[in-house]
Amino acid sequence: MNRQIKFRAWDKDEKRMLEVYRIGFDGPIDGAQVYCYLDDRGAKGSKECFYDGDGLTLEQFTGLKDSNGKEIYEGDLVQLDPDDSPYKVIFDEGKFEITGNGVTYDLGEEFMDCEIIGNIHEDKDLLEADK
Numbered sequence: 001m002n003r004q005i006k007f008r009a010w011d012k013d014e015k016r017m018l019e020v021y022r023i024g025f026d027g028p029i030d031g032a033q034v035y036c037y038l039d040d041r042g043a044k045g046s047k048e049c050f051y052d053g054d055g056l057t058l059e060q061f062t063g064l065k066d067s068n069g070k071e072i073y074e075g076d077l078v079q080l081d082p083d084d085s086p087y088k089v090i091f092d093e094g095k096f097e098i099t100g101n102g103v104t105y106d107l108g109e110e111f112m113d114c115e116i117i118g119n120i121h122e123d124k125d126l127l128e129a130d131k
Contacts, residue, residue, distance in 0.1 A: 003063030008073055009036055010057040010121045017119070020058065034058065057121070062089065062096045062107060066116045072107075077126055078114040086117055086126050 007020040018036035034056055059075040066072055077086040078098060087100035089107060096107040098114075105111065118126050 004061060006061045007058050008061075009034060010059065010075070010119075011036075011055060012057065013055045015121075017121070018056075023058075060091060064096075064107065064109065064112060067113050068115060070116050072114075072116060073119075075120045076116050077118045077120065077123055078111075079117050080111065080114050087114075088120060088127065 007023065009018045009020050010016075011018055020034055020036050022035040036056075057075070059073045062072045062074065064072045066078065072078065072089060074089050074091045074096065076089045078089060079086050080098075085101050087098035087105075090097050090099055097104050098107050098111065099105075117123070120127065
């Protein structure tokens with residue numbers, strides 16, 4: 001299976017999701033340097049930003065889409081059944097998983113009827129309701 005490698009980034013200070021278009025490891029600052037767009041990449045008036053990693057949480061694309069065709073990233077909250085509590089998408093021990101309701105499953109194509117209902121940064125109340 002060929003999977004597109006891409007990331008998004010949560011800006012903790014600005015409290016918004018950013019599109020990552022480049023990650024560099026060879027800059028003057030130790031660690032990763034992340035380049036993000038604050039709005040549509042390449043669109044007129046789009047703003048390009050550079051981060052040294054501080055204040056950002058990088059989240060990787062799983063290579064899968066939900067039932068609505070939306071790309072699933074780590075940090076997303078998905079629902080398997082409309083009456084079920086949300087599951088959090090995580091990356092653990094070399095694989096993507098969904099965890100919630102006291103169980104953990106490997107995230108695979110058998111779960112593609114799930115629906116993204118939010119993410120762990122903007123929708124923490126969905127996780128609190130599960131407790």
